[in-house]
Amino acid sequence: MARELYDLLEVDPNASAEDIKKSYRRLARALHPDANPGDAAAEARFKEVSAAYEVLSDPQRRAQYDQFGDAGPQAGNPFGGGGGFQDIFDAFFSQMGADPGRRSGPQAGADIETTVVIDLAEAAFGAAKDLSVRLPVGCAACDATGAAPGTSAETCPECQGTGEVRRVRQSLLGQMITASPCGRCAGTGAVIPSPCPTCHGDGRVTEERTLTVDVPEGVEDGTTLRLAGRGAAGPRGGPAGSLYVHLRVSPDPRFERNGDDLHTMVHVSAAQAAIGTELEVETLEAPLTVAIEPGTQSGTVLRQRNQGIPHLRSRGRGDLFVHVQVDTPTELSDREVELLTELAELRGEHLAPPERHRGIVSKIRTAFS
Numbered sequence: 025m026a027r028e029l030y031d032l033l034e035v036d037p038n039a040s041a042e043d044i045k046k047s048y049r050r051l052a053r054a055l056h057p058d059a060n061p062g063d064a065a066a067e068a069r070f071k072e073v074s075a076a077y078e079v080l081s082d083p084q085r086r087a088q089y090d091q092f093g094d095a096g097p098q099a100g101n102p103f104g105g106g107g108g109f110q111d112i113f114d115a116f117f118s119q120m121g122a123d124p125g126r127r128s129g130p131q132a133g134a135d136i137e138t139t140v141v142i143d144l145a146e147a148a149f150g151a152a153k154d155l156s157v158r159l160p161v162g163c164a165a166c167d168a169t170g171a172a173p174g175t176s177a178e179t180c181p182e183c184q185g186t187g188e189v190r191r192v193r194q195s196l197l198g199q200m201i202t203a204s205p206c207g208r209c210a211g212t213g214a215v216i217p218s219p220c221p222t223c224h225g226d227g228r229v230t231e232e233r234t235l236t237v238d239v240p241e242g243v244e245d246g247t248t249l250r251l252a253g254r255g256a257a258g259p260r261g262g263p264a265g266s267l268y269v270h271l272r273v274s275p276d277p278r279f280e281r282n283g284d285d286l287h288t289m290v291h292v293s294a295a296q297a298a299i300g301t302e303l304e305v306e307t308l309e310a311p312l313t314v315a316i317e318p319g320t321q322s323g324t325v326l327r328q329r330n331q332g333i334p335h336l337r338s339r340g341r342g343d344l345f346v347h348v349q350v351d352t353p354t355e356l357s358d359r360e361v362e363l364l365t366e367l368a369e370l371r372g373e374h375l376a377p378p379e380r381h382r383g384i385v386s387k388i389r390t391a392f393s
Contacts, residue, residue, distance in 0.1 A: 028093075029079055029080055029089060030076075030080070032072050032076040033051065033073060033080065035047050037090070041081070041083075044080050044081065048073065048074075048076075048081075051070075052070065052073060055070035055073060056070055130212055130227075130258050130259060130261050130263075131258050132258045132263045132264070132265055133255055133256035133257045133262060133264045133265040135266045135268060136157060136254075136256055136266075136267050136268070137267075137270065138155060138268075138270070139269070139270045139271075140153050140155050140237060140239075141273075141274055142239060143273070143276065144275075144308065145276075145308050146239060147242075147243050147244065147271070147273045148241060148308050149308070150238070150239050150240050150241035150243075151238075151239045152236055152238055152239070153236070154236050155234070155235055155236075155269070156232055156233070157232070157235060157267070158230060158233075159230065159231070159233065159256045160256040161229065161231050162228055162257045163220060163226070163227055165221075165223065166222065166223060166227065167261075168227045168228060168257065168260065169216075169220070169227055169261060170226055170259070170260040171216050171220060171225075172220050172221065173220070175218040177214040177260070178215055178216075180206060180212075180213055180214055182206050182207075182208040182209065183208070183209060183213060185214065186206075186213060187206055187212060187213040188204060188206055188211065189206050190202065190203045191203075191204075212260060214260075226259050226260070227257075227259050227260035228257045228258075228260075235254060235267070237249065237251070237269050239271065240336065243271055244273065244336075246272075247270075247271045248268055248270050249268070250267075250268055250269075251266060251267040251268075251269065253265075253266070255267045278306055279308075281333065283333075284332050284342030285332045285333070285342040285345060286307075286308070286332045286345070287345045287347060288305065288344065288346055288347070289346075289348075289349055290314070290347070290349065291349045292316055292348060292349070292350055293350070294352060294353065297319070297320045297321070297348070298318065298319065299318055300315070300317050300319075302315050302316065305328075307328075307344060308331075312328060312331065312344075314326055314328065314346055316348065320348055322348065325345050325346065325347050325348070326346040327344075327345055328343060328344040328345075329343050330342075332344050
């Protein structure tokens, strides 16, 4: 297998097309005559590298070179075949600002960001929220054209309406073309002889606008909504950018959210936990009756299905988990001490001596007096 052209490009014969292109770009930048004025050796090497890339960047010519070496048809003459020079042009100048596909016309407006605060119920079930934003909008005086009433924009004489200026210069490889946005029309392809006095030719003015945002059900804190076309208007009638709305969900003291599930706590007395009862528990909608079974222990979790947050991208809802906290009484009357003592005796439970009971009751009363 021939190696000379691969050696010139400093790549292995098994190198991919992308590796060959990267190596050529690197060498071309370093050896280009503009970067080495008066250096004949660099100029000669630049020609060799370009010729090598001319062959190896073309799959068919590379295959011929790999098989026949310089003896292959036109293999040793990179300028003998047509079409290869454009590959060199694209590889070298794609990093130098040329933009052959650039289109003229008004530019798009910028994206806008804002934040909206919602409560937990709005995050769960959705809401329509009004928000005020200050942003560029189309100028009504000139209908967003930027031209004074009764006048219009004209084709830019510098770029002839293309929005870019191309310059041709001679080099060792022939004509080189560079392209850049037109400085006179800022790449729009049009100039305004008589600017609108309201917007000064920009085609837009900054105003405070009130927008309505539809918050979908099931969103979480930190969710961002993208509203296409609701951002800043582009200059001279250009399309508007997007509005990004960041949602912040304010804490709800009744609930703790975990994904689409909610957690809440209820307090019951020792008697209610022992004998059982029914309690009303708050949800995001109507109160819910929950049964406290006899003998419920502190820390018991009661699961109420489909009482949580609706799922954002599917049907159904999360669950509500009710955490039961059994409260021990801290202030007892003498009669309550007697009753609890009698209960303990019936259950065969050991208690402190009676005089200590009275001391405990006295201390508790003193603490709360």
